[in-house]
Amino acid sequence: MKSELDIMLTVDGAEERTTVEPRMLLIQALREKLGVKGPHIGCESGRCGACTVLVNGEAVKSCMMLAAQADGAKITTAAGLAAEDGTLHPLQQAFHEHHALQCGYCTPGMLCAAMDLLKTNPKPNENDVRQALRGNLCRCTGYQHIVDAVLSAAGTLGSGASAVKGAAE
Amino acid sequence: MNAPDLNTAQRAETGKHTGKAMRRMEDMRFLTGRGRYVDDITLPRQLYAHFIRSPHAHARILKINTEAALAVSGVKGVYSAEDLHGTRDVPPNWVLPGSQVKGRPALAREIVRHVGECVAVVLAESPEAAADAGALVDVAYDPLPTVFSASDALKENAHKVHGDLPGNIATTFKTGNGGYEEALEKAGREIAFSLRNQRLVPFPIEGRAVNADFDPATERLTFYTAHQIPHMLRRMLAGALGFPEHKLRVISPDVGGGFGPKMHFYPEELTLARLSCLLKRPVKWTERRSENVAATTHGRDHEMEVRVAVQNDGKVLGLKLDSKANVGAYLSSMGTGVPTINVALFALGVYAIPHSDVTITCAYTNTTPVDAYRGAGRPEAAYMIERVMDRVALELGLDPAETRKRNFVQPDQMPYAQPTGTTLDTGEYAMTLDLALKNAGYEGLRKEQEEARKKGRYLGIGFSNYTETCGMGNGYLLQFVGFDRGGYESAVVRVHPDGRATVLSGSHSHGQGHVTTFAQIAADELGIAPEQIEVLQGDTDMIPFGIGTFNSRSVPVGGSAVKVAAGRVAAKMRRIAAHLLQCEPEKVLVEDGIFKAADGNGTVTVERVAHAAWTGHDMPYEMGIGLEETEFFHPQSMSSPYGAHIALVEVDPETGEVELKRYIAVDDCGVIINPLLARGQVHGGLAQGIGQALYEDAGFDAQGRPALEPSIPRFDMLPRFETDHTVTPTPTNPLGAKGLGEAGAIGAPPAIVNAAIDALWSLGVRALDMPLTPERVLTSIRNAANKETEV
Ligand code: FES
Ligand code: FES
Numbered sequence: 039m040k041s042e043l044d045i046m047l048t049v050d051g052a053e054e055r056t057t058v059e060p061r062m063l064l065i066q067a068l069r070e071k072l073g074v075k076g077p078h079i080g081c082e083s084g085r086c087g088a089c090t091v092l093v094n095g096e097a098v099k100s101c102m103m104l105a106a107q108a109d110g111a112k113i114t115t116a117a118g119l120a121a122e123d124g125t126l127h128p129l130q131q132a133f134h135e136h137h138a139l140q141c142g143y144c145t146p147g148m149l150c151a152a153m154d155l156l157k158t159n160p161k162p163n164e165n166d167v168r169q170a171l172r173g174n175l176c177r178c179t180g181y182q183h184i185v186d187a188v189l190s191a192a193g194t195l196g197s198g199a200s201a202v203k204g205a206a207e
Numbered sequence: 208m209n210a211p212d213l214n215t216a217q218r219a220e221t222g223k224h225t226g227k228a229m230r231r232m233e234d235m236r237f238l239t240g241r242g243r244y245v246d247d248i249t250l251p252r253q254l255y256a257h258f259i260r261s262p263h264a265h266a267r268i269l270k271i272n273t274e275a276a277l278a279v280s281g282v283k284g285v286y287s288a289e290d291l292h293g294t295r296d297v298p299p300n301w302v303l304p305g306s307q308v309k310g311r312p313a314l315a316r317e318i319v320r321h322v323g324e325c326v327a328v329v330l331a332e333s334p335e336a337a338a339d340a341g342a343l344v345d346v347a348y349d350p351l352p353t354v355f356s357a358s359d360a361l362k363e364n365a366h367k368v369h370g371d372l373p374g375n376i377a378t379t380f381k382t383g384n385g386g387y388e389e390a391l392e393k394a395g396r397e398i399a400f401s402l403r404n405q406r407l408v409p410f411p412i413e414g415r416a417v418n419a420d421f422d423p424a425t426e427r428l429t430f431y432t433a434h435q436i437p438h439m440l441r442r443m444l445a446g447a448l449g450f451p452e453h454k455l456r457v458i459s460p461d462v463g464g465g466f467g468p469k470m471h472f473y474p475e476e477l478t479l480a481r482l483s484c485l486l487k488r489p490v491k492w493t494e495r496r497s498e499n500v501a502a503t504t505h506g507r508d509h510e511m512e513v514r515v516a517v518q519n520d521g522k523v524l525g526l527k528l529d530s531k532a533n534v535g536a537y538l539s540s541m542g543t544g545v546p547t548i549n550v551a552l553f554a555l556g557v558y559a560i561p562h563s564d565v566t567i568t569c570a571y572t573n574t575t576p577v578d579a580y581r582g583a584g585r586p587e588a589a590y591m592i593e594r595v596m597d598r599v600a601l602e603l604g605l606d607p608a609e610t611r612k613r614n615f616v617q618p619d620q621m622p623y624a625q626p627t628g629t630t631l632d633t634g635e636y637a638m639t640l641d642l643a644l645k646n647a648g649y650e651g652l653r654k655e656q657e658e659a660r661k662k663g664r665y666l667g668i669g670f671s672n673y674t675e676t677c678g679m680g681n682g683y684l685l686q687f688v689g690f691d692r693g694g695y696e697s698a699v700v701r702v703h704p705d706g707r708a709t710v711l712s713g714s715h716s717h718g719q720g721h722v723t724t725f726a727q728i729a730a731d732e733l734g735i736a737p738e739q740i741e742v743l744q745g746d747t748d749m750i751p752f753g754i755g756t757f758n759s760r761s762v763p764v765g766g767s768a769v770k771v772a773a774g775r776v777a778a779k780m781r782r783i784a785a786h787l788l789q790c791e792p793e794k795v796l797v798e799d800g801i802f803k804a805a806d807g808n809g810t811v812t813v814e815r816v817a818h819a820a821w822t823g824h825d826m827p828y829e830m831g832i833g834l835e836e837t838e839f840f841h842p843q844s845m846s847s848p849y850g851a852h853i854a855l856v857e858v859d860p861e862t863g864e865v866e867l868k869r870y871i872a873v874d875d876c877g878v879i880i881n882p883l884l885a886r887g888q889v890h891g892g893l894a895q896g897i898g899q900a901l902y903e904d905a906g907f908d909a910q911g912r913p914a915l916e917p918s919i920p921r922f923d924m925l926p927r928f929e930t931d932h933t934v935t936p937t938p939t940n941p942l943g944a945k946g947l948g949e950a951g952a953i954g955a956p957p958a959i960v961n962a963a964i965d966a967l968w969s970l971g972v973r974a975l976d977m978p979l980t981p982e983r984v985l986t987s988i989r990n991a992a993n994k995e996t997e998v
Contacts, residue, residue: 059335069246070334074240075240075241075243075247076239076240076241077240078244078246078412079246079493080412080413080496081496082495082496083496083916085916086412086496088412115240116238116240117239117240117241119239120239126238126239130238130239133234133238134230134231134234134235134238135230137230137231137883137884137886137887139234139238140464140718140719140720140887140891141411141412141413141461141462141463141464141465141717141718142233142234142237142242142463142718143242143244143411143412143413143461144412145237145238146237146240146242149238164927167922168922168923169922169923171922172921172922173921174922175412175921176412177410177412177464177466177894177895178412178464178718178887179887179890179894180891180892180893180894180925180928181890181894181922181925182925182927182928183886183887183890184922185927
């Protein structure tokens with residue numbers, strides 16, 4: 039009855055084939071069909087950005103795209119950002135250094151959104167970051183450490199913007 | 208004057224690892240998309256649940272027609288209240304003596320009392336089939352009259368939320384030492400106004416999620432849930448199910464933010480546990496955002512009338528508070544405790560106010576149950592008393608900082624028993640305020656404000672010197688206020704034969720970073736590196752018992768348990784090392800896993816010591832076997848963090864827009880274990896406090912439906928925060944740490960609203976309620992103008 043579609047995705051470098059219902063969202067295909075659990079669901083209505091992945095290099099909220107629309111695409115999630123030997127991407131490393139994550143639920147989507155920002159605007163200022171990432175909600179960090187992480191990955195963090203007073207580094 | 212750098216001067220002594228901005232050891236899995244949250248877990252023979260929820264705030268259920276739903280392929284069944292026989296209601300766990308208790312039914316029986324209440328549940332082989340079938344369940348309702356606010360519910364002739372409960376009163380709580388009228392006579396001046404803490408939706412980015420897995424072979428129930436207090440949930444779930452507690456295992460893996468609502472026991476949890484036992488299959492449910500805003504507990508919703516008796520010099524002699532709290536349709540876990548004890552006890556804040564008289568009435572309404580949300584009662588108290596202080600200053604033409612200083616409890620009065628019932632353990636309020644004034648450049652700000660006013664711009668400066676108490680204290684005191692929990696925390700510290708260590712803790716991180724902070728604490732005791740220590744939490748089969756993570760208690764109580772247990776293991780390691788080194792234990796020094804005698808030659812490694820401990824080789828028999836200690840750290844009393852916050856806003860009187868230009872926070876949470884993580888906690892709390900002040904509201908419509916998209920702050924809606932600390936160590940625990948997680952959410956709302964009122968005072972604005980939306984600000988300005996023309 040329901041017509042299933044065959045699709046092919048390259049997820050973090052690995053070719054994956056699966057069948058999906060036409061109505062299935064990309065986030066559902068990734069999580070339920072392919073077991074790719076990095077991108078999360080926070081709203082399913084395009085509001086929170088927890089599901090953000092890179093589709094052919096561009097940040098996409100994967101709850102706002104049908105799986106079938108992504109057929110043939112190259113998908114990158116947070117799991118695909120590090121180098122093959124496991125060395126973190128400079129952006130991931132900056133998130134770590136600046137304590138830009140607490141519960142970590144928004145983090146995979148946040149990283150993908152920030153990757154896209156740095157591709158289109160490699161030298162952003164604080165306002166650029168706050169505008170570019172406004173589609174990604176974080177309820178834990180208050181955003182400042184994320185802003186600092188992105189700026190530092192871009193090399194545009196003013197010296198000592200968020201140094202911790204009295205703390206040995 | 209040459210002001211000392213208080214931040215450094217006051218920093219209490221810390222160790223080799225504690226006090227350092229160590230980066231988090233748990234980060235790696237989250238950064239690489241490998242966090243493991245409940246929804247990431249799918250079990251063999253998994254069933255999926257979809258709840259059918261009431262669209263009405265109050266209605267009689269006439270009929271539930273499941274025929275069409277049952278015909279959907281892959282549907283296992285549709286279940287309603289009658290299928291859950293033997294299941295009790297979800298009971299509250301904190302019941303103030305004298306409360307009228309109405310627990311939450313697992314699935315509604317006959318009547319629904321709030322939008323989002325569970326009426327039935329579909330189980331199916333796939334989430335899609337469950338949702339498809341859910342859409343076909345047809346429930347016929349007969350709508351009943353509704354009441355949404357506490358003040359309406361408490362009116363005479365208000366309709367009843369529960370038929371057998373006239374007056375809708377859940378409880379009334381009174382405290383204070385009285386004498387307000389005499390205080391007023393003496394003071395000669397009264398300031399009175401009303402204020403409101405609007406209802407908030409906590410909104411963790413991960414909603415709730417459950418996977419209930421009954422195994423008929425072992426007759427054990429494994430219950431995965433995104434939870435802050437696995438052991439409390441186990442106890443309550445076992446009780447409501449009638450399931451043996453020792454065969455119930457609660458696992459809370461990575462949790463995507465909590466902020467309070469994930470510390471409670473919910474109808475969905477009870478229903479799914481029951482159905483898994485009945486069907487002998489795992490049942491999974493992941494809350495949708497539309498369910499989260501309606502069925503997960505809300506926060507605040509407290510209306511207040513306050514009167515203070517004040518002298519012309521700004522000294523407050525008496526306070527009278529009359530307030531009404533909305534607890535929603537049923538009592539959630541901490542239902543009547545949070546809006547009473549957690550508000551009333553802190554009504555006098557950090558001030559020595561001789562007379563007080565506090566009455567709080569909690570009312571049932573046809574709304575989502577209200578429970579603890581970041582701050583849990585203390586934000587309501589701080590909002591009131593801090594609004595009072597700025598109001599007193601503005602009315603009397605005094606400086607708000609100076610007004611506070613005239614009323615502060617003084618350091619030599621500590622510990623200070625407030626007549627409302629709390630004890631402030633430590634605090635040097637003027638010192639902390641002075642640092643905030645210095646960091647803000649206060650004198651300059653006032654000049655800037657003056658200059659701006661000349662140019663027709665409205666800047667405002669607002670203060671907040673909040674306090675709270677953290678940790679939960681002695682179990683006897685909790686019993687006294689009807690809180691059916693202990694106030695301790697557990698820790699097991701085990702040093703393995705290879706010299707590495709495991710720490711088991713009964714508290715449970717949902718983002719706070721215990722894996723790192725607790726390892727830092729244990730490392731200082733054990734003399735090994737934090738990287739050699741693994742901290743495990745969130746599994747009731749593994750952890751002896753736990754009171755869990757809330758009330759900013761994880762470091763002061765959970766961290767203290769780790770320190771004490773690790774200290775005992777370290778003492779035994781020293782005894783063993785002394786034996787191996789042939790010296791006195793007091794002479795043994797340890798650093799980086801190497802033991803040596805202070806005055807002798809020779810060293811032994813921690814591996815050698817641990818090997819001896821676990822084998823008994825080279826040891827006298829009396830030394831005993833093993834390197835493991837369990838501590839249930841039980842504090843006698845609670846700690847009192849506090850802080851001084853200053854907000855600078857600009858209000859545009861034409862558009863009503865409030866711009867938060869600067870936010871300066873100086874918090875005193877005692878000794879800080881990890882300043883980087885501490886700052887993260889402050890930032891997160893501030894974001895939620897600023898959210899409450901400027902943007903957020905549950906936003907019920909006329910039918911009692913909460914807004915689907917509450918205005919949660921985004922990147923571009925928050926400023927850069929300017930944070931700092933003073934350190935007055937608490938004597939209530941061996942770390943000297945007071946707790947910090949809720950500080951920002953408590954401190955920010957009054958500072959910002961005070962700033963907005965300061966900006967608009969000259970326009971006659973006196974009343975302004977949160978959130979400070981442009982419409983609300985414009986209305987206040989207009990009302991003020993109308994009043995003036997009337998005069
Ligand atoms: S889940 Fe896609 S934006 Fe929220
Ligand atoms: S770290 Fe928890 S939502 Fe961002």
